[in-house]
Amino acid sequence: MTQQAPIVGFRRDRIGARLIGLLNVLRLGQIYGAEAVYLWLADPTGHYPELADPRDFLCGDFVDRHIRIVGGMPDLTGRSNLSALAMTVDAANFRQRLARGELFHSDAAFEMTCLLGESRDEAHRQAVRIAADLPLAPRLAERLAEGRRRLAEWAGDRGAIRALHLRRGDLLDGDPWSLSSWPAKYVPDEFCRVWIDQQPGPVVVFTDTPAATAHLAQGDPRVVPVDQVLDLDGLNAAERDMLEVLVMAGATRIGAPGGSAFSRAALTIGHAQLDSLPRSLPPQENQDAHQALLDRVISRPDSFLCSGDLAQSAQHALHHAITTGQGAALADALAAMSDAAARHPFLYRIAAVSALHAGRHGTARDMAARALAAPNLVPRDTRECQQVQDTVGVIGDPLAPASLDAFLLACFGEKAHHRPVRDMMAAALFGQPGSTALRLLMLPGWQAQELAERAEAAVPPLWSYLGDWEELLDDVTARQPLREMPDLHRKMLQSGRDGLIADEAFASGAAPDTPRDAYGTARIGLAASALSLHGRYARALRLLHWLDEVQPGDAMINKRLADTCFRLGNADLGFEFLGAALDAMPDNALLHLSMARRAAVAGRAAQALDRLEQAAGLLQAPRLLQRQGRRVRQALAA
Numbered sequence: 001m002t003q004q005a006p007i008v009g010f011r012r013d014r015i016g017a018r019l020i021g022l023l024n025v026l027r028l029g030q031i032y033g034a035e036a037v038y039l040w041l042a043d044p045t046g047h048y049p050e051l052a053d054p055r056d057f058l059c060g061d062f063v064d065r066h067i068r069i070v071g072g073m074p075d076l077t078g079r080s081n082l083s084a085l086a087m088t089v090d091a092a093n094f095r096q097r098l099a100r101g102e103l104f105h106s107d108a109a110f111e112m113t114c115l116l117g118e119s120r121d122e123a124h125r126q127a128v129r130i131a132a133d134l135p136l137a138p139r140l141a142e143r144l145a146e147g148r149r150r151l152a153e154w155a156g157d158r159g160a161i162r163a164l165h166l167r168r169g170d171l172l173d174g175d176p177w178s179l180s181s182w183p184a185k186y187v188p189d190e191f192c193r194v195w196i197d198q199q200p201g202p203v204v205v206f207t208d209t210p211a212a213t214a215h216l217a218q219g220d221p222r223v224v225p226v227d228q229v230l231d232l233d234g235l236n237a238a239e240r241d242m243l244e245v246l247v248m249a250g251a252t253r254i255g256a257p258g259g260s261a262f263s264r265a266a267l268t269i270g271h272a273q274l275d276s277l278p279r280s281l282p283p284q285e286n287q288d289a290h291q292a293l294l295d296r297v298i299s300r301p302d303s304f305l306c307s308g309d310l311a312q313s314a315q316h317a318l319h320h321a322i323t324t325g326q327g328a329a330l331a332d333a334l335a336a337m338s339d340a341a342a343r344h345p346f347l348y349r350i351a352a353v354s355a356l357h358a359g360r361h362g363t364a365r366d367m368a369a370r371a372l373a374a375p376n377l378v379p380r381d382t383r384e385c386q387q388v389q390d391t392v393g394v395i396g397d398p399l400a401p402a403s404l405d406a407f408l409l410a411c412f413g414e415k416a417h418h419r420p421v422r423d424m425m426a427a428a429l430f431g432q433p434g435s436t437a438l439r440l441l442m443l444p445g446w447q448a449q450e451l452a453e454r455a456e457a458a459v460p461p462l463w464s465y466l467g468d469w470e471e472l473l474d475d476v477t478a479r480q481p482l483r484e485m486p487d488l489h490r491k492m493l494q495s496g497r498d499g500l501i502a503d504e505a506f507a508s509g510a511a512p513d514t515p516r517d518a519y520g521t522a523r524i525g526l527a528a529s530a531l532s533l534h535g536r537y538a539r540a541l542r543l544l545h546w547l548d549e550v551q552p553g554d555a556m557i558n559k560r561l562a563d564t565c566f567r568l569g570n571a572d573l574g575f576e577f578l579g580a581a582l583d584a585m586p587d588n589a590l591l592h593l594s595m596a597r598r599a600a601v602a603g604r605a606a607q608a609l610d611r612l613e614q615a616a617g618l619l620q621a622p623r624l625l626q627r628q629g630r631r632v633r634q635a636l637a638a
Contacts, residue, residue, distance in 0.1 A: 499527020
């Protein structure tokens, strides 16, 4: 067994993510007949020293066969990321790539990786079977059998077992996790109590912070701490976590934060129904709980378990405060919490964003500055506070070159998930007559407005103006959300009926009607872009080649043909089409940056640096150009 196994998995998280990662590589190895190895991080001085040895809960011979223990970040150079490939690669293609000797790595942490066309239900059944056969260490196997017996006795005539995962732990007071907010992992008490009230009987609470269970319960006998049901004495932290996730997998229904790998692991290896909190709560109860939480943050900050509980809960209150016009009140309340903010500086970032949406631009700038002055502010909150300050500047002077630079940096320098401050920049810039931003992105103003109206938003959906420029984003992790949000069907609907009709005509073997005007051509082109983004390359190319005949020499059609060729691995043809796009629009700096990034990946150093220089001559955007230049040089050095 070597690290050069065709498939390896790696996560540096806690037990839930690692268990899912292990099951994922075991499943892929079994299905495709390839050696699959999980790289287990053992770092006694790291964040999770209790996970230094997987033999604490798995049999030694199993570990020897399927797990390689590493002391730090493994070298994954030359391996393709399976999570990124899964949406565009099917089983047959994956087998071919394995046969060619290609190497892959999986960073799956929340569910099984399913290739294009693979059934998620079947993948889940396979994971359940593999998990049931995992050879546990003898002591843990005994405790698991005893735990399941005791839980069944406790359930008695109730039959169904309800479990709540109350994630707290290092999010409250452990550095660096408590220095930023984790809304996908943290569910405030208000939402937990609503969910508990909906259950027909008692709820077993699994948590990493026993005091949090008592604080949640407030004397409610339906809230049952897990240590009243299971015997956890004498177990180390790793054994306890593994035992709890295996036992929780036997529950009928689980209430948990949607981003918790621990509860996702229980779901992966069991048959429970997961209620992601607070999203799964009924709308009115959800709204009422958000208001109660906001009221408590503003008026009764001392009622929280600790300052970490207050800070994590304030993040959940933010969106409700913004959408209900209470942003100013929240910002003022958080501005006064200097003691809590000293320990959790992201409170000032929440105050800044809240004030920005309330139109209190001066307060927003001041709160962002206060956060940026904190020595323990983490990088992602630093970037968001800088974006708040940038947004205030963009709103104040949308025609300034610095405003365009700030927006483009927000587009191509951050992950591609939704950020409200970026939408505020987009609204300010896209709304300008003859918008320079839209011209660079090659999105007609009328189409941007049409897309925004279809999405019932102030600005067009992110994929519609960044999907054609994904090569300018930092990496596959940043690009992946462009495919995920929304799904392909909704993208096609957002593009307009022209694209759907043309795609259906080709599918039926008939040639589509020639577009009546430039509007129809643009809608069909965007539909082709969505198809290419989602790996439907044949359908995308049919539309794009047809459009190229209808409207030859169009820069965006050639750009989309180039993108599709690069995605298919045909770099030579990709460069040819990208060159044609540049010939059609030589003053577009983003096209030059696109060529620079593509050339750098291909090892064409002179071409990459030349295009980078040409982009700098066309665009006053020093921050964007600096970041893109850094990515070009990194690719050339790889």
